[in-house]
Amino acid sequence: MKFLISILLLIFVQTCSQNHQPVKTTSMENKAKNNPYYSRTDTTKLDIPNEEWKKILAPDLYAVAREATTERAFTGKYNEFDEVDEYYCAVCGNHLFRSTSKFASRCGWPSFFEADKEGVYYKRDASYGMERVEVLCKRCDSHLGHVFDDGPKPTGLIYCMNSVSLEFVPDPKE
Numbered sequence: 749m750k751f752l753i754s755i756l757l758l759i760f761v762q763t764c765s766q767n768h769q770p771v772k773t774t775s776m777e778n779k780a781k782n783n784p785y786y787s788r789t790d791t792t793k794l795d796i797p798n799e800e801w802k803k804i805l806a807p808d809l810y811a812v813a814r815e816a817t818t819e820r821a822f823t824g825k826y827n828e829f830d831e832v833d834e835y836y837c838a839v840c841g842n843h844l845f846r847s848t849s850k851f852a853s854r855c856g857w858p859s860f861f862e863a864d865k866e867g868v869y870y871k872r873d874a875s876y877g878m879e880r881v882e883v884l885c886k887r888c889d890s891h892l893g894h895v896f897d898d899g900p901k902p903t904g905l906i907y908c909m910n911s912v913s914l915e916f917v918p919d920p921k922e
């Protein structure tokens with residue numbers, strides 16, 4: 749019995765520490781391994797059908813990016829994450845956000861007060877009986893999240909993004 753309890757305790761401790769590990773992804777390795785469309789330098793507009801993306805993207809990324817589902821609040825890897833640098837589209841590598849515009853909104857998703865104007869565009873979203881503004885990637889048309897107008901200064905905006913749609917890339921010099 750004692751043995752069993754210590755095993756359970758060990759599993760519990762491991763699970764907890766795993767959850768609180770800082771995310772050290774150097775992006776491209778994971779998601780973009782077999783993705784020929786991913787580029788952080790090429791900004792050419794992509795027009796790839798979903799059947800093709802389905803073969804390339806991880807299922808959780810496909811569901812959010814191409815079917816506009818929303819990841820569960822407080823589960824995303826960038827929700828509580830404050831490293832300094834750049835956020836790119838996890839689907840295509842397009843630049844979306846700077847960490848300097850990220851703030852702790854406590855809404856359960858990574859939040860920014862400003863997006864890269866060249867990186868995103870907007871669409872009216874009246875789904876689920878709500879009137880919202882959807883944020884999409886300008887290069888690959890992937891769903892990223894929504895933007896609301898009750899954010900902080902200086903813009904008054906709050907971009908609530910899905911972590912899975914974002915790829916954080918730390919500055920190699922740091």
Ligand SMILES: [Zn+2]
Nearest residue numbers: 837840885888
């Ligand atoms: Zn994209």
